[in-house]
Amino acid sequence: MIPLRYNARNLVVRWKTTLLTAVGFTLVVALLIVMLAFVEGLNQLSKRTGPPGNVIVLSDGATDELFSSLALDDKVAELWTNHPEIGRVGDRPLASQEVYSIATQELPPDKEGGSARYRFLQIRGVEEPRVAGHVHALPLKPGGRWFSRTGNEVVMGDGIARTLGVNTGDHFKPRPELDWIVAGVMDSRGSPFDSEIWAKREEVGRYFGKDNEERKQSFYTTVVVTTRDRAAAEKLARELPGRTQVKVTAILESKYYEELSKSNQAFLGAAIFIAIIMAVGGMFGLMNTMFAAVSQRLKDVGVLRVIGYRPAQILASFMLESLLLAAVGGLLGLLIGYGVNGVEQTGVMSGGQGGGKTVVFAMVVNARVLTWALSFTLAMGVLGGLLPALAAMRLRPLESLR
Amino acid sequence: MQFVLFILKNLRRGRARTIITILAVMLLAATFSMVWTVVSALQSFTTEKATNVRAVLTDRYRIPSRFDRGLMDQIVRPHGILNGRLRKIQGFRPDKYTIWHFVFFTLDPDMKDKDLAFFAIATIPEKIPVMTEELEAFDPRLCQRVVSPPRTHKPNIGLIMGADRLRKLGKKVGDVFPARSISHREGTAARRPIEMEFEVVGALPATGRWSTAAFMDYAYLDRVLKDKKNEEDGQVHIGWLLVDDQAAATAVGGVIEKELRELRCETAASAYSRFLEPLKGVFWGIKWLLTPAIAIVMTLIVANAIAITVRERGTEVAVLKVLGFGRGRILVIILGEGMLLGVAGGLLGGGLTHGLVNGVAGGLPLGDGRFHVSGHAWWWGPAIGAITAAIGGLLPAWGACRIKVSTVFSRVA
Numbered sequence: 001m002i003p004l005r006y007n008a009r010n011l012v013v014r015w016k017t018t019l020l021t022a023v024g025f026t027l028v029v030a031l032l033i034v035m036l037a038f039v040e041g042l043n044q045l046s047k048r049t050g051p052p053g054n055v056i057v058l059s060d061g062a063t064d065e066l067f068s069s070l071a072l073d074d075k076v077a078e079l080w081t082n083h084p085e086i087g088r089v090g091d092r093p094l095a096s097q098e099v100y101s102i103a104t105q106e107l108p109p110d111k112e113g114g115s116a117r118y119r120f121l122q123i124r125g126v127e128e129p130r131v132a133g134h135v136h137a138l139p140l141k142p143g144g145r146w147f148s149r150t151g152n153e154v155v156m157g158d159g160i161a162r163t164l165g166v167n168t169g170d171h172f173k174p175r176p177e178l179d180w181i182v183a184g185v186m187d188s189r190g191s192p193f194d195s196e197i198w199a200k201r202e203e204v205g206r207y208f209g210k211d212n213e214e215r216k217q218s219f220y221t222t223v224v225v226t227t228r229d230r231a232a233a234e235k236l237a238r239e240l241p242g243r244t245q246v247k248v249t250a251i252l253e254s255k256y257y258e259e260l261s262k263s264n265q266a267f268l269g270a271a272i273f274i275a276i277i278m279a280v281g282g283m284f285g286l287m288n289t290m291f292a293a294v295s296q297r298l299k300d301v302g303v304l305r306v307i308g309y310r311p312a313q314i315l316a317s318f319m320l321e322s323l324l325l326a327a328v329g330g331l332l333g334l335l336i337g338y339g340v341n342g343v344e345q346t347g348v349m350s351g352g353q354g355g356g357k358t359v360v361f362a363m364v365v366n367a368r369v370l371t372w373a374l375s376f377t378l379a380m381g382v383l384g385g386l387l388p389a390l391a392a393m394r395l396r397p398l399e400s401l402r
Numbered sequence: 403m404q405f406v407l408f409i410l411k412n413l414r415r416g417r418a419r420t421i422i423t424i425l426a427v428m429l430l431a432a433t434f435s436m437v438w439t440v441v442s443a444l445q446s447f448t449t450e451k452a453t454n455v456r457a458v459l460t461d462r463y464r465i466p467s468r469f470d471r472g473l474m475d476q477i478v479r480p481h482g483i484l485n486g487r488l489r490k491i492q493g494f495r496p497d498k499y500t501i502w503h504f505v506f507f508t509l510d511p512d513m514k515d516k517d518l519a520f521f522a523i524a525t526i527p528e529k530i531p532v533m534t535e536e537l538e539a540f541d542p543r544l545c546q547r548v549v550s551p552p553r554t555h556k557p558n559i560g561l562i563m564g565a566d567r568l569r570k571l572g573k574k575v576g577d578v579f580p581a582r583s584i585s586h587r588e589g590t591a592a593r594r595p596i597e598m599e600f601e602v603v604g605a606l607p608a609t610g611r612w613s614t615a616a617f618m619d620y621a622y623l624d625r626v627l628k629d630k631k632n633e634e635d636g637q638v639h640i641g642w643l644l645v646d647d648q649a650a651a652t653a654v655g656g657v658i659e660k661e662l663r664e665l666r667c668e669t670a671a672s673a674y675s676r677f678l679e680p681l682k683g684v685f686w687g688i689k690w691l692l693t694p695a696i697a698i699v700m701t702l703i704v705a706n707a708i709a710i711t712v713r714e715r716g717t718e719v720a721v722l723k724v725l726g727f728g729r730g731r732i733l734v735i736i737l738g739e740g741m742l743l744g745v746a747g748g749l750l751g752g753g754l755t756h757g758l759v760n761g762v763a764g765g766l767p768l769g770d771g772r773f774h775v776s777g778h779a780w781w782w783g784p785a786i787g788a789i790t791a792a793i794g795g796l797l798p799a800w801g802a803c804r805i806k807v808s809t810v811f812s813r814v815a
Contacts, residue, residue, distance in 0.1 A: 017713075020706040024699050031695050034687070061513030061584035061595065066466065067506065069633075071593050102465035104666070118666070118676055120465065175463045208464040210633055217589065217633050247593060249513075274692070277433045278699060284426035285703040288419055292710040346680045358680040 002304065002313055007321035010293060011328075018325060021289045025329025025377065026336065028275065028282045033337025033373050035271035037363040042347050045361040046261035047254065048191050050136045053087070053227040054253035055237050062249060063259065065100045065222040066357075069210060070246065072218040078244040079223050085232040086225045089134060094226035096132040099125040099201055099219060101208035103174045120358065121160070121174055122196045125204025129155060133186070135226050138193060144168050144184020149200070153183035159194035159360040161185045175207060192257060192349070192359055224253060260349040260357065279380050286384030290322050294392045301392055302400030315393040322385020323378065330377025334370060341365035405731075409738045416711065420743065423707040427747025427791075428754070430700045431783040434693065435755040436766060438782060439775045441689050447674040455651040456535070456670040459641035459658065466504075467639050471624075473662050474501055474641045484661050491657070493650025494643075500529035501638040503620055507581035509571060513595065519584065520567050522616040524623035530562070533642050535670075536610045544604035548619050551601040554578055558622035561600040564615050565608035566764075577602045589631030596630050598622070608764055609774055643667075697790055700744075705794030708740045712802045719802050720810035729803040736799035737792060744791025745784045752783020 011018045057079055062068035070076055080086060080095030087094040100123070107117040126132040129146040133139065133155075140146065140155065147153035156166075161182070166172055170182050180199065188194040201220075205211035211218045227233040233252050240250040251259075294301070301314055309317075340363045349357045413420045459474065460467035476484045478499045488494045503524040510518040527548040531540040548560030553576060568574060582595040606612040620638070627635035645651050648669070655667035678685070712719070719732060727735075756779040759766055766773040776782075 016709055017706055020702050020709065024702040024706075027695050027699055027702075031692060034691070038684070059587065059593070061508060061582070063516065067585050069587065069593075071587075104461075104463050104465060106462070120676075120679070210468075212633050215589075215633065219633075247595075274433055274437065277429050278696065281426045281430040281433070281699060281703065284422045284429070285699075285706055288422050288426075288703070288707050288710060291418060291422070292714070295714070345683050347684070348680050 002309060002317040004320060004324075007317060007324060010297070010321060011325060014289075014293065014296075017289050017292065018328075021286050021325055022329035022332070024282045024285050025326055025380065026333040028278045028380075029330045029333025029373050029377055030336040031278070032271075032275040032376060033334065033365060033369060034340050034363075035275060036369045036372055037337070037340050037365045038345060038347070039271065040364040040366060040369050041345065041361045042261055042349065042359070044364050045190065045192060045359055046257040046349065049253050049257045050138075050191075050224075051226055052230045052252075052254060053233040054135065055225050055227060055233050055240070055250055056253045056256045057223040057225070057240065057248050057250045058221070060241070060247035060249055065098075066102070068221045070220040070223065070248070072220055075244075075246050076220065076223075078246055079240070079248065080225055083225075083236060083240070083243070085227040085236040087228055089131065092128075092131060094131065094135055096135040096224045097127045097201065097220050098132065098222045098224065099205045099209045100221045101125075101204055103208045105174050106176075122358065123174065123204050123208055124193075124196050124198050125201035125209065126198050127201050129198060132198065132224075135224050136191075136193060138186045138188050138191065140184040141187050144186075147183040147200070152178070152180055152203075154180045154197055154199040155184040155186055156182060156197040157186050157188040157191075157194040159188065160197060163195075163360075178203070178207060190362070192357060195358055195360055257349070275376070279376060283380045283384040286322060286325065286380065287387060289325065290318065290385050290388035291391070293321065294318065294388045297392075298395065298400045301395050302397045305395070305397035306401070311393040314395075315389045318389035318392045319382065319385050322389065323381040326377050326381025326384065330374065330381070333377070334373055337373065338365050338370075405734060405738065409735060409742060412711075412715075412735070412739055413742065416714075419707055419710065423703060423743045424747040424750065426703045427700055427744055427787050428751040430696050430703070431748040431751025431787055432755045433751075434696045434700075434786055435752050435775055435779040435782055436759065437688060437693055437696065439759075439766060439773050439779070441685070441693065442776065443773050444678065444685060448671050448678065450648060450669060450671045453647050455645050455648055456533075457643040457645060457651050457654060457667055458670050458673045459643070459665050459667050460639075460673070462659075462664055462666040468634060468637045469641075469664060471501060471636055471638050473665060474499070474638060476662070477641070477643070477658060484657070487657055487661070488654055491650055491653045493646030494654050495645060498532065498644035500526050500533040500642045501620060502640040502642070503623060503634070503638050505586055505618070505623060506584040507598070508584055509579065509581055511582070513582060513584060517570060520563070520571060520581075520616055521614075522561065522618045524618050524620040527560070527617070527619050530617055533644060534612075537606070537612060540606070541604070547603035548617070549621075551603050554599075554601050556599070556601070558619040558625070559599055559601050560603035560619065562604040562606060562617045563602055564606040564613040566613040567616060568602065568605055570614075573602055575602050575605055586627065586632050586634060587630075589633055596626060596632065598626055609760070610765075613765075641665075642670075697786060700786070700790040701794035703794070704740050704744055704791040705798060707743065708736060708795045708798040709801075711739065712736060712798045715802075716805055716810050719805045720807045723805070723807050732803050733799050736802045737795045740791040740795030740799070741788050742791075744787035744789075744794075746787070748783035748785065748787020749780070750783070751787070752779040752781070755779055755783070 058065055058068035059070050080093045103121045103123050105119045105121050107119055109116055164172060166182050168182055168184055171179055173179055205218055227236055237250040237252055241248055343363045344360055345363055346360055349359055461469050476482050478496055479485055505522050505524060507522060508519040527545040530545050531537055531542055544562060549558055551560040578601045580597055580599050582597050586596045587593045588596060645654055651669050658665055658667040756775045759775045
């Protein structure tokens with residue numbers, strides 16, 4: 001076997017081309033990791049949605065709670081009563097009736113005489129905040145408490161509390177006639193509820209939802225129930241639409257968020273497509289370097305063949321050199337790319353009906369992302385080195401020495 | 403001319419390297435063109451226009467937006483108090499308006515299959531070409547058919563649908579079919595989905611942002627919503643105004659927001675910016691990380707190719723120097739080689755992307771829309787190829803200029 005040191009020293013001797021090729025690889029791999037980390041972060045977020053036994057109930061055909069409407073009438077209680085799968089806390093079923101909406105909060109202009117600025121707030125109206133917290137497995141941070149049925153209190157996710165710069169006891173106005181007091185901040189980091197404000201269902205329905213006081217129409221968008229375990233949840237999700245007169249879609253909550261995050265798959269596809277094209281470009285760069293290495297070392301190859309090295313060993317030697325070059329650049333790219341691990345980003349999870357949920361999440365560089373990137377690097381190294389190595393293998397010893 | 407021939411001969415001598423480098427630059431220029439297409443499209447959405455400014459009216463405090471159509475009437479109905487005030491603003495055009503109400507339908511009786519769903523905008527048909535961006539050239543006769551469909555003659559049931567969506571649903575112009583609404587339900591206790599009948603009277607272009615959307619008559623939707631006692635009858639989701647310029651947009655917005663506190667009136671560009679706000683970080687990354695990275699990789703590839711060329715042709719450069727070629731001429735020869743590679747690769751990349759993406763793929767699919775690669779890609783490609791090659795080739799070319807004749811010949815000897 002030709003010693004690896006021979007290849008390594010060749011790379012050092014031609015350090016300029018080695019550096020140029022390796023830096024190209026570094027950039028491609030680092031970018032690939034950033035793009036994959038973004039998608040992985042969103043995917044991880046969609047998996048942290050609460051207990052595995054949660055079932056989300058929407059109106060029939062709705063794929064996004066923003067567009068779901070379940071009339072708040074005498075039949076709606078069918079959705080959470082008399083279903084043995086649903087757990088209980090005391091004498092109450094573990095069911096949270098909710099109305100989800102997005103509010104536009106008007107902010108003062110940046111400068112005097114300028115026009116007003118606006119900010120989106122994700123607001124969820126809940127009937128019983130304590131039960132809702134239990135259903136979504138979201139405890140309050142120390143010092144907070146769940147709001148009561150009376151008064152103008154709300155609780156909010158940790159992320160939105162930081163964005164708004166408020167804490168327990170602070171006031172804020174989502175619209176001029178509403179003065180809300182923060183009763184508590186939820187320990188919601190890493191969950192899709194981190195950017196949400198929870199208020200009384202009636203207020204959210206009236207000011208931000210579809211409720212129509214004149215016609216006495218009120219709506220829930222969502223009912224979330226907690227069952228004993230995943231098997232019970234699957235059974236309930238399957239059977240609930242057939243058990244009630246209200247026409248509904250029932251799915252596992254984890255599946256709902258998984259579906260929402262499918263919009264990220266398009267992003268992932270685009271990211272991989274761009275990375276592949278860039279990688280092929282980088283691979284051609286490597287091919288150039290390796291062809292040059294072969295043409296400069298014709299005599300070396302001839303000598304190696306004369307002293308007994310076989311063509312396959314010549315092939316392996318140049319392939320190894322190509323892989324080494326790719327690995328040097330790629331590993332540096334992995335290190336740089338790893339720097340985005342944990343960096344907070346804002347993204348959108350969308351159900352494909354034009355809605356969407358703005359979420360704050362941490363980019364994730366995990367073993368899967370690193371494996372992808374490393375495989376990519378090695379594949380580029382193999383493909384980029386193959387043709388030049390084959391050319392070197394086919395060289396005839398005497399012709400090479402002439 | 404002599405120089406160009408000389409450069410071409412040099413490139414032909416290293417045919418494999420020339421082809422590989424051109425291929426690499428071509429692929430990267432193609433990526434650059436695609437990324438830049440998306441970036442520039444998003445930028446155009448969020449860039450304020452100087453004339454023919456679209457102003458969008460929405461509910462001031464909630465999303466999905468909805469408000470009484472009556473409010474829109476106050477703005478555009480002649481002789482109204484608010485309309486009277488707005489008419490005093492130079493650039494306000496009372497006839498240039500429309501309303502939108504979004505409805506999601508499905509052809510699937512079980513309402514499960516997402517591929518059978520479509521999204522329709524209920525609007526005033528005659529206003530479609532006047533008020534819809536990218537549909538200014540749409541045939542107004544087709545809009546008339548929405549009101550009076552030629553096959554069924556049932557009033558207002560016409561539907562104009564994007565070519566892509568028609569294909570996905572397996573429908574064509576002339577087809578008549580029922581569709582169930584996912585978003586709108588009967589106001590009765592049963593809350594059954596509202597069912598409506600449609601006749602496809604026209605297709606929206608397969609290219610552009612409307613390829614998957616549909617337009618229906620607001621009059622038809624409103625009639626059905628009233629009949630079914632739906633909570634959204636008489637309501638619209640968005641109102642549009644077309645005014646002459648930014649000054650008019652600001653003045654009109656100011657009057658409307660003051661008089662109708664429940665409405666917000668802003669330019670379309672400003673509204674798009676706000677909706678894209680959560681993705682600001684992503685767009686920043688695409689613009690300032692991905693795009694420069696592509697350019698840097700291109701630069702490195704050309705730099706590498708030129709560096710190899712210079713190293714291999716050290717003796718040749720020395721001979722040229724002996725023959726009287728000055729540093730400047732050698733620099734031009736080497737840089738010229740690099741730039742020719744860059745321009746050729748860039749031209750192929752930009753041109754092929756334009757032809758293949760638009761002609762074969764029908765645009766870059768992103769979300770529900772398709773982005774078309776601008777014809778400018780024909781010059782973006784060569785320009786980015788030339789610039790990156792010039793930067794990448796500079797150091798190796800400078801190295802060639804500094805080759806010492808005595809050193810090279812002593813080595814040869």
